[in-house]
Amino acid sequence: MAKSFKEALESGKFVVTAEVGPPKGTDIEEMLHHIDLLKDKVDGLNVTDNQSSVMRLSSISVSHIIKEKGGEPILQMTCRDRNRLALESDLISANILGINTVLCLTGDYITVGDHVEAMPVFDLDSVLLLKTVRLLESGKDLGGNELKGAARFCAGAIVTPEANPIEPQLLKFEKKIKAGAEFFQTQAIYDLDNFKKFMKYARQFNVKILAGIVLLVSSGMAKYMNANVPGIFVPKDLIDEMASAEKGKALEKGIEIAGRMIKTLKDENICDGVHIMAIGKEGKVPDILAAAGLA
Amino acid sequence: MIVADRKPFDDIKAMLEGFERVLIVGCGECVSVCMVGGEKEVEILASQLRMAAGKEGKKIELGETTLERQCDREYLELLKDKIENYDVVVSMACGAGVQFLAEMYDHKIVLPATNTRFIGVTEGEGVWTERCRACSDCVLAETGGICPVTICAKGLLNGPCGGTNDGKCEVSKEKDCAWTLIYNRLNKLGRLDSIREIFPAKKYNVQTRPGRRIHEAFKEKE
Numbered sequence: 234m235a236k237s238f239k240e241a242l243e244s245g246k247f248v249v250t251a252e253v254g255p256p257k258g259t260d261i262e263e264m265l266h267h268i269d270l271l272k273d274k275v276d277g278l279n280v281t282d283n284q285s286s287v288m289r290l291s292s293i294s295v296s297h298i299i300k301e302k303g304g305e306p307i308l309q310m311t312c313r314d315r316n317r318l319a320l321e322s323d324l325i326s327a328n329i330l331g332i333n334t335v336l337c338l339t340g341d342y343i344t345v346g347d348h349v350e351a352m353p354v355f356d357l358d359s360v361l362l363l364k365t366v367r368l369l370e371s372g373k374d375l376g377g378n379e380l381k382g383a384a385r386f387c388a389g390a391i392v393t394p395e396a397n398p399i400e401p402q403l404l405k406f407e408k409k410i411k412a413g414a415e416f417f418q419t420q421a422i423y424d425l426d427n428f429k430k431f432m433k434y435a436r437q438f439n440v441k442i443l444a445g446i447v448l449l450v451s452s453g454m455a456k457y458m459n460a461n462v463p464g465i466f467v468p469k470d471l472i473d474e475m476a477s478a479e480k481g482k483a484l485e486k487g488i489e490i491a492g493r494m495i496k497t498l499k500d501e502n503i504c505d506g507v508h509i510m511a512i513g514k515e516g517k518v519p520d521i522l523a524a525a526g527l528a
Numbered sequence: 529m530i531v532a533d534r535k536p537f538d539d540i541k542a543m544l545e546g547f548e549r550v551l552i553v554g555c556g557e558c559v560s561v562c563m564v565g566g567e568k569e570v571e572i573l574a575s576q577l578r579m580a581a582g583k584e585g586k587k588i589e590l591g592e593t594t595l596e597r598q599c600d601r602e603y604l605e606l607l608k609d610k611i612e613n614y615d616v617v618v619s620m621a622c623g624a625g626v627q628f629l630a631e632m633y634d635h636k637i638v639l640p641a642t643n644t645r646f647i648g649v650t651e652g653e654g655v656w657t658e659r660c661r662a663c664s665d666c667v668l669a670e671t672g673g674i675c676p677v678t679i680c681a682k683g684l685l686n687g688p689c690g691g692t693n694d695g696k697c698e699v700s701k702e703k704d705c706a707w708t709l710i711y712n713r714l715n716k717l718g719r720l721d722s723i724r725e726i727f728p729a730k731k732y733n734v735q736t737r738p739g740r741r742i743h744e745a746f747k748e749k750e
Contacts, residue, residue: 405687
């Protein structure tokens with residue numbers, strides 16, 4: 234990938250990002266395979282940070298591997314496991330490893346994961362982490378000290394267009410922009426009419442919005458997410474469409490739906506790009522891109 | 529007030545293994561209100577210990593007393609003579625009371641009978657909920673009288689996380705999302721502007737442990 238993620242964002246092209254989940258342990262063979270498969274097909278690869286509060290390889294080490302392989306990593310950083318000192322240190326450390334894009338997140342609560350007795354940190358929050366990135370770029374740290382060499386980042390955040398109630402989320406969205414977010418990746422969206430309403434609001438700000446696309450693998454998964462995942466709503470017609478798939482063909486149906494949604498988002502110029510989350514099915518991302526006419 | 533839980537009986541019994549003369553000391557303040565360490569609870573613990581000892585054929589001599597409070601020396605002093613008749617003291621106060629008692633009678637073994645939980649309020653009959661984390665830097669003026677440091681599981685200062693749904697917290701559907709509550713109250717009061725600005729990171733140096741406060745009038749004496 235010749236272009237940096239920031240260049241891709243600013244080029245005005247329809248930006249595509251996907252995700253790599255670091256494994257729990259030192260066997261990285263499968264992950265390396267996914268990186269090789271995806272790095273030249275997307276503009277950026279998110280690397281999750283102890284996703285769902287489950288201890289795994291660090292997002293910095295995996296981002297570094299992606300960079301070494303010629304890909305463009307998007308370093309996810311949560312505020313759950315590190316205080317401001319550690320976050321600042323990791324940010325500048327990432328920078329010297331060639332990692333220039335960071336996605337600032339609050340992080341899931343500790344008890345949803347696999348180390349329920351650990352201390353939840355949350356010294357900063359996602360807004361303050363974004364502000365910290367900008368501060369490090371000014372050559373200073375949160376202690377008010379001068380840095381020997383400033384940092385340089387393209388900084389992003391997330392937003393949940395389907396949240397209920399939406400107003401408190403939008404207030405935070407605006408704070409994130411004020412704090413310096415340049416781009417947003419959204420939580421999964423399925424209802425394009427609803428998403429268009431969100432985009433009408435979001436367009437008043439000078440930020441790039443990448444719609445979150447989570448690959449559906451069954452109608453059961455859609456129903457499960459509706460019942461259990463905050464901010465995700467799969468409309469009934471999509472659940473029915475998934476259920477209508479021939480036996481053993483649900484995954485293909487999910488790929489078809491994801492591809493169709495991406496194509497619509499791009500053709501109708503609804504947003505600036507997509508972030509594809511094919512959780513556990515990373516190998517299918519090229520098929521989704523092909524279905525969207527982007528391959 | 530300070531809200532506590534009583535330690536499980538088996539834990540208390542295990543701590544007291546090998547002791548024959550035990551003085552149980554209750555506290556008449558917070559732990560009495562939250563029904564965990566007042567006069568009545570001292571009686572209950574004493575009967576439990578007596579029954580357990582009887583069942584196992586062991587000898588135990590129990591003293592029972594409840595002080596006005598255990599966080600003031602003048603009340604702790606009232607134990608002076610009595611305490612010498614016992615090998616061990618079980619304090620049913622909060623952690624502060626247990627420590628103050630242990631400090632004053634540092635030649636005696638002092639053991640806790642409670643787990644101190646939080647600073648809270650009486651929500652209803654037999655129900656107490658946390659309201660303050662004692663962070664030393666109160667933000668309630670900006671947040672509509674609802675504390676995000678306490679009520680938000682993550683203690684977030686700049687709005688809700690993405691885990692909230694239908695006004696509930698990602699940690700449990702039983703818990704309200706603090707930031708939804710804050711937003712709704714400020715909206716009702718027409719004061720949403722007070723949370724539109726970015727709150728700075730919390731200053732943890734103002735809450736360096738252990739806390740200490742001296743009243744202005746007493747500063748010279750110090």
